[in-house]
Amino acid sequence: MDLGLKDRVYVVTGASRGLGRAAAEALAEDGAKVVISGRDEQNVGRTAAAIGPGVYGLAADNADPDVAERLIGAARQEFGGFDGILISVGGPPPGLAQDSTDEQWRAAFESVFLGAVRLARAAAAELGEGGVIGFVLSGSVHEPIPGLTISNGLRPGLAGFAKSLAYELGPRGIRVLGLLPARIDTDRVRELDSLSGDPEVARAAHEARIPLRRYGTPAEFGRTAAFLLSPAASYLTGVMLPVDGGARHGF
Secondary structure, three states: OOOOOOOOEEEEOOOOOHHHHHHHHHHHHOOOEEEEEEOOHHHHHHHHHHHOOOEEEEEOOOOOOOHHHHHHHHHHHHHOOOOEEEEEOOOOOOEOOOOOOHHHHHHHHHHHHHHHHHHHHHHHHHOOOOOEEEEEOOHHHOOOOOOEHHHHHHHHHHHHHHHHHHHHHHHHOOEEEEEEEOOEOOHHHHHHHHOOOOHHHHHHHHHHOOOOOOOEOHHHHHHHHHHHHOHHHOOOOOOEEEEOOOOOOOO
């Protein structure tokens, strides 16, 4: 299936590793040009070089108020256009509700929530008809994940913002959507599994609750993201798509 990605230009944040990187790889594999960002300049540069010549890396922090202008400007300068953005942010540190400090909440709000909102608003101002704004969120949008209190508090709010933005931008032909990953086999998920003591036991317990009986691969997530961002998904907006092997049992 031709997704219509050839020579389209996307920005993917948080793409030096994990789900952001997987999405950037899938977009580039189908012919898109991609500007990727990450906090560490060396890591993001190495990642861009590893993915291929149609990828440009830029060191940037989502919490920086100027990051949107820099990333969209790089897309136009390096590749001559801007067709969409996938906003992927790192997860806040694990913690229980009573242990999370005000400073942890503030730092996570600036990066995970307000940084994503700024990026989306800036993208909306720059995109034309056929543009797309995607958010990498979490299954915690629907159901809190034990031990991830701050993430549980912020991700549902971002989903609400994305749904509101989809309603506002729809008449301009701009789509807005979210991806809700659960147990995808990334460093982040392996780190969370290790917090319980024995990561193999934790993984087996999680897999037993997933109908497909396994964790997803980053490549599977990346291909899903590439499809949703592509013109092939041109009539999908306002959706929050679980990428979880069937772990969510509700509609």
